Amino acid sequence: MALIVQKYGGSSVRDTECIRRVAERIVTAREAGHDLVVVVSAMGDTTDELLGLAGHVSPMPPRREVDMLLTAGERISNALTAMAVHALGTDACSLSGDQAGVFTTAAHGRALITEVLPDRVRQHLDRGSVVLVAGFQGFHRESEEITTLGRGGSDTTAIALAAALKADVCEIYTDVDGVFTADPRIVPDARRLDRLPYETMEEMAASGAKVLAPRSVEFARRYGVTVHVRPAHGSGPGTVISAEGEQPSAEVRSAVTAVAHDRSGAELTVCGVPDGPGTTAALFRILADAGVDVDTAVQQAVRPPGRCGDLTLVLPRSDGPAALAALRERRADLGFDELRYDPSIGKVSLIGTGMRAEAGVIARFCETLSAAEVDITAISTAESRISAVCGADRLHEAVRALHAAFELGSPG
Amino acid sequence: MALIVQKYGGSSVRDTECIRRVAERIVTAREAGHDLVVVVSAMGDTTDELLGLAGHVSPMPPRREVDMLLTAGERISNALTAMAVHALGTDACSLSGDQAGVFTTAAHGRALITEVLPDRVRQHLDRGSVVLVAGFQGFHRESEEITTLGRGGSDTTAIALAAALKADVCEIYTDVDGVFTADPRIVPDARRLDRLPYETMEEMAASGAKVLAPRSVEFARRYGVTVHVRPAHGSGPGTVISAEGEQPSAEVRSAVTAVAHDRSGAELTVCGVPDGPGTTAALFRILADAGVDVDTAVQQAVRPPGRCGDLTLVLPRSDGPAALAALRERRADLGFDELRYDPSIGKVSLIGTGMRAEAGVIARFCETLSAAEVDITAISTAESRISAVCGADRLHEAVRALHAAFELGSPG
Numbered sequence: 001m002a003l004i005v006q007k008y009g010g011s012s013v014r015d016t017e018c019i020r021r022v023a024e025r026i027v028t029a030r031e032a033g034h035d036l037v038v039v040v041s042a043m044g045d046t047t048d049e050l051l052g053l054a055g056h057v058s059p060m061p062p063r064r065e066v067d068m069l070l071t072a073g074e075r076i077s078n079a080l081t082a083m084a085v086h087a088l089g090t091d092a093c094s095l096s097g098d099q100a101g102v103f104t105t106a107a108h109g110r111a112l113i114t115e116v117l118p119d120r121v122r123q124h125l126d127r128g129s130v131v132l133v134a135g136f137q138g139f140h141r142e143s144e145e146i147t148t149l150g151r152g153g154s155d156t157t158a159i160a161l162a163a164a165l166k167a168d169v170c171e172i173y174t175d176v177d178g179v180f181t182a183d184p185r186i187v188p189d190a191r192r193l194d195r196l197p198y199e200t201m202e203e204m205a206a207s208g209a210k211v212l213a214p215r216s217v218e219f220a221r222r223y224g225v226t227v228h229v230r231p232a233h234g235s236g237p238g239t240v241i242s243a244e245g246e247q248p249s250a251e252v253r254s255a256v257t258a259v260a261h262d263r264s265g266a267e268l269t270v271c272g273v274p275d276g277p278g279t280t281a282a283l284f285r286i287l288a289d290a291g292v293d294v295d296t297a298v299q300q301a302v303r304p305p306g307r308c309g310d311l312t313l314v315l316p317r318s319d320g321p322a323a324l325a326a327l328r329e330r331r332a333d334l335g336f337d338e339l340r341y342d343p344s345i346g347k348v349s350l351i352g353t354g355m356r357a358e359a360g361v362i363a364r365f366c367e368t369l370s371a372a373e374v375d376i377t378a379i380s381t382a383e384s385r386i387s388a389v390c391g392a393d394r395l396h397e398a399v400r401a402l403h404a405a406f407e408l409g410s411p412g
Numbered sequence: 413m414a415l416i417v418q419k420y421g422g423s424s425v426r427d428t429e430c431i432r433r434v435a436e437r438i439v440t441a442r443e444a445g446h447d448l449v450v451v452v453s454a455m456g457d458t459t460d461e462l463l464g465l466a467g468h469v470s471p472m473p474p475r476r477e478v479d480m481l482l483t484a485g486e487r488i489s490n491a492l493t494a495m496a497v498h499a500l501g502t503d504a505c506s507l508s509g510d511q512a513g514v515f516t517t518a519a520h521g522r523a524l525i526t527e528v529l530p531d532r533v534r535q536h537l538d539r540g541s542v543v544l545v546a547g548f549q550g551f552h553r554e555s556e557e558i559t560t561l562g563r564g565g566s567d568t569t570a571i572a573l574a575a576a577l578k579a580d581v582c583e584i585y586t587d588v589d590g591v592f593t594a595d596p597r598i599v600p601d602a603r604r605l606d607r608l609p610y611e612t613m614e615e616m617a618a619s620g621a622k623v624l625a626p627r628s629v630e631f632a633r634r635y636g637v638t639v640h641v642r643p644a645h646g647s648g649p650g651t652v653i654s655a656e657g658e659q660p661s662a663e664v665r666s667a668v669t670a671v672a673h674d675r676s677g678a679e680l681t682v683c684g685v686p687d688g689p690g691t692t693a694a695l696f697r698i699l700a701d702a703g704v705d706v707d708t709a710v711q712q713a714v715r716p717p718g719r720c721g722d723l724t725l726v727l728p729r730s731d732g733p734a735a736l737a738a739l740r741e742r743r744a745d746l747g748f749d750e751l752r753y754d755p756s757i758g759k760v761s762l763i764g765t766g767m768r769a770e771a772g773v774i775a776r777f778c779e780t781l782s783a784a785e786v787d788i789t790a791i792s793t794a795e796s797r798i799s800a801v802c803g804a805d806r807l808h809e810a811v812r813a814l815h816a817a818f819e820l821g822s823p824g
Contacts, residue, residue: 016468023469050488056428057435057492058499065498068506069491072484076462079481080469086477087470094480099556120556144511144532 002168003125004029007039007135007158011175012232013077014044016084021233023084025173026130030090035125037165039135039158040081042073063108067137067148071097074134074154082132092130095120097137097146101164102157104138104147111138111147113156113219116164133161152213159216163223170225172212173232178239179204179211181408182259186396189409193239193257200257200351201227201241203385207349208262217241256352256361256406261399263392265295266317267345267377270327271310272337280311283327283334290326292319295347296389298378312377314389317343345377346395349387350402362386364405372401414580415537416441419451419547419570423587424644425489426456428496433645435496437585438542442502447537449577451547451570452493454485475520479549479560483509486546486566494544503541507532509549509558513576514569516550516559523550523559525568525631528576545573564625571628575635582637584624585644590651591616591623593820594671598808601821605651605669612669612763613639613653615797619761620674629653668764668773668818673811675804677707678729679757679789682739684749685723692723695739695746702738704731707759708801710790724789726801729755757789758807761799762814774798776817784813 006026013019022040030036050069054061061069078094085092101118104111124131135154138147149156155172162170179201180190196204198221205214211229220227220241230238273279287294296314315323320343327339348369355361362379365386369376374397377389390398403409418438425431434452442448462481466473473481490506497504513530516523536543547566550559561568567584574582591613594602608616610633617626623641632639632653642650685691699706708726727735732755739751760781767773774791777798781788786809789801802810815821 016465019469053428053488053492054495057431057496060499061495062498065491065494065504065506068494068508069488072487072491075484075487076465076481079477079484080465082477082480083466083473084469086474087472092477094477096480096558146508 001033001035003035003037003165005037005039005158005162005165005167005170006173007154007170008041008173008232009154009175010041010044010046012173013040013081016080019043019077019080019084022081022173023088025232026081026085027088027090030130036130037121037125037161037167038081038130038132039154039161040074040077040132041135041154042070043077043080046073046076064145067108067146070148071134071137071146074136078132078134082130085130085132090130091128092132093124094132094134095124096134097157098139100131100133100161102133102138102160103141104149106140106143106145106147108145108147110150111140113138113149113160116160118161118164121161121165133157152216155213155216156219159219159223159225159227162225163219167225169228170220171228171230173230174211175232176211177231177234177236178229179209179241179258181257182399182403183261186261186399187259187403187409190403191408191410192236194237195244196239196241196257197353198241198243199384200353203349203351203382204258204260207260207351207385207387208264208347209258209260212241255355256350256408258351258408259399259402259406260349260351261395262347262349263344263395264317265314265345265347265389266320267342267389268313268315268320268323269310269340270313270336271340273309273311274335275309279334283311286326286330286334287313287323290322292323292326296378296380296387314345314347314378344392346390346392346398347387348390348395348398348402349385350406351385353384355384355386365402368401368405369398372397374398374401413445413447415447415449415577417449417451417570417574417577417579417582418585419566419583420453420585420644421566421587422453422456422458424585425452425493428492431455431489431492431496434493434585435500437644438493438497439500439502442542448542449533449537449573449579450493450542450544451566451573452486452489452544453547453566454482455489455492458485458488476557479520479558482560483546483549483558486548490544490546494542497542497544503539504544505536505541506544506546507536508546509569510551512543512545512573514545514550514572515553516561518552518555518557518559520557520559522562523552525550525561525572528572530573530576533573533577545569564628567625567628568631571631571635571637571639574637575631579637581640582632583640583642585642586623587644588623589643589646589648590641591621591653591670593669594811594815595673598673598811599671599815599821602815603820603822604648606649607656608651608653608669609765610653610655611796612765615761615763615794616670616672619672619763619797619799620676620759621670621672624653667767668762668820670763670820671811671814671818672761672763673807674759674761675756675807676729677726677757677759677801678732679754679801680725680727680732680735681752682723682725682748683752685721686747687721691746695723698738698742698746699725699735702734704735704738708790708792708799726757726759726790756804758802758804758810759799760786760802760807760810760814761797762818763797765796767796767798777814780813780817781810784809786810786813
């Protein structure tokens with residue numbers, strides 16, 4: 001008999017019919033003899049609908065009140081799922097984040113889990129109940145305030161609970177069949193991966209693969225939680241993410257595992273930045289103070305000494321307005337000529353273990369994109385990742401070209 | 413500077429536009445220098461919509477989970493109202509029932525408030541915040557479970573908070589202009605009452621006047637909380653309910669204050685009940701065990717000794733199915749002939765202080781209904797009330813006739 005933590009996303013519980021199907025799956029696992037803790041996201045678009053209501057009453061609602069508002073969404077979906085499980089003759093009980101002992105930092109809207117003390121979860125498990133826990137929410141002990149973890153927080157709740165309860169596995173149910181070598185909607189021969197090491201999944205999540213939130217994978221790696229990504233409707237084998245992962249087979253020429261892509265970035269070019277010590281540093285300080293998260297920066301490489309050059313920054317599109325406002329305000333101090341802003345850029349990333357050691361991977365990466373006529377603004381590399389910034393219009397073509405060149409697809 | 417508790421019903425906050433209007437009223441009171449605690453019900457039909465979702469996933473949802481579900485409704489409306497107040501430049505903070513220190517019995521769905529310890533409410537008031545408290549919900553300390561108080565519970569929350577905080581007044585904002593001598597939709601010349609004693613308001617609430625929940629008025633009387641019923645949109649003077657109340661003026665011949673009516677009852681007739689000691693008692697025991705709340709019972713007065721008679725019961729329509737099932741199951745033991753059930757009866761009540769002492773009031777009550785051709789099934793009396801059960805089709809006529817006969821309307 002295993003202890004299993006399951007997590008169902010919002011699209012898996014978007015209406016009461018879906019909730020009943022989720023309940024059937026829960027009861028099947030329970031009847032197989034397993035102890036079950038289940039984290040359910042808010043139903044469908046509830047979170048966005050609640051944020052819409054908040055926008056109607058306040059242009060800038062206090063984050064504390066946004067958290068009070070949004071946590072109602074998971075309370076509703078978890079109570080309904082508990083009822084649906086109960087209706088099938090299996091004891092079930094729903095707990096809010098604070099009742100389940102999910103303690104966080106004080107930062108409303110982006111709190112980090114500091115500790116999970118799941119005493120009440122264990123009590124209900126010992127009584128034979130399936131325990132539903134509201135994801136995405138926690139409790140700051142000192143201020144006794146309700147907090148939320150930010151988007152994707154329910155994955156983190158599930159994995160943190162699995163770590164605290166020493167669960168055998170954390171099953172993440174999604175509307176896809178598992179983790180793929182590329183998005184199957186873009187690359188028809190993309191292959192489902194049976195197993196993946198944490199590091200590769202972390203890079204994929206950070207590079208735009210939406211199946212798991214980056215922070216939740218980091219949590220799983222840190223506490224050694226085996227994560228099983230499975231289809232919510234259907235019975236496919238899914239993908240297991242653990243310390244072992246998938247070793248490159250002899251047939252594969254490189255350690256490359258997958259191609260990820262991301263279209264949430266924007267490109268900001270500061271034209272005519274005066275050459276001189278401290279100007280670039282001052283610019284980054286201004287952006288940091290404005291809460292802007294710079295992903296990549298490229299200084300124009302070739303320019304006459306002492307003359308002005310261009311600085312190109314890649315940042316999350318959501319930070320674009322704040323970055324533009326902060327730089328415009330300080331234009332006189334910084335002495336640049338103008339700002340150019342492109343809100344629709346793409347980023348394509350090649351992900352695998354020990355890629356940097358593999359000779360020629362970067363060269364082949366660039367050659368492939370060049371042959372596919374994808375213009376690159378910037379390239380960045382990490383231990384397990386090579387990324388290129390390109391125009392959004394060529395992004396899908398870039399993904400397909402890299403997937404083919406590195407022979408990631410299903411054979412035949 | 414006064415400490416005021418305000419309560420807004422669901423129809424006053426049915427959309428974000430209404431919430432903004434409520435926020436303006438709150439800010440106006442705050443700017444007049446008052447400390448404010450505000451209880452807001454769930455938006456419009458939220459509670460019924462959530463119960464509808466529960467009905468889709470379970471035929472008989474556990475009460476504990478229903479409470480987890482429904483309490484989300486007040487959390488949403490209170491957080492949104494706090495945001496709307498904040499957007500007008502006034503500090504505001506929303507608290508759930510447990511955060512506000514509203515402790516209750518363990519009975520899910522019909523918990524009673526045992527104690528209010530509003531330490532956090534006071535802290536936020538001391539910091540100059542308007543404090544929004546989620547009504548209708550509480551916390552059972554021993555089990556650490558979230559509870560609800562049942563329909564109308566937000567009135568009780570507001571009055572209990574006013575008592576615990578020793579507030580100067582508890583203002584109940586509604587979609588009517590105050591408490592009237594009869595429902596103005598039925599009796600066009602019904603008169604708004606300026607003041608009312610607790611006892612009269614309690615009888616009116618128990619007899620079907622919807623402006624306040626009966627339990628909340630009892631709470632106000634017990635703790636001496638002055639309640640001010642006011643229109644949510646508009647500036648009418650409303651009705652003040654306190655220990656003093658409205659004394660009958662010299663022009664009014666009796667102490668009669670108002671006519672109330674109720675159409676939530678059903679009539680169950682047990683035909684052919686064997687005459688004998690214990691049969692009626694056994695029947696009432698069965699109904700009590702089935703959780704049926706019998707309002708009025710009438711035994712057929714005239715019948716031959718030793719022969720079977722009919723017993724007519726008035727009960728809440730919502731208890732009808734349970735009553736029928738319980739009696740049918742025990743038909744053999746009880747030996748009655750058949751059950752007759754009428755789910756749509758009316759009850760009209762005349763309410764005032766010391767009415768029983770007033771000679772001829774009951775006689776005039778019966779004469780009035782008889783002249784108006786209203787057939788009466790049963791009559792019951794209390795210290796401040798006379799009620800008659802009649803057909804639902806003649807209920808409005810009964811209300812109008814009594815209102816006219818006892819000269820309760822506006823002069824001229």
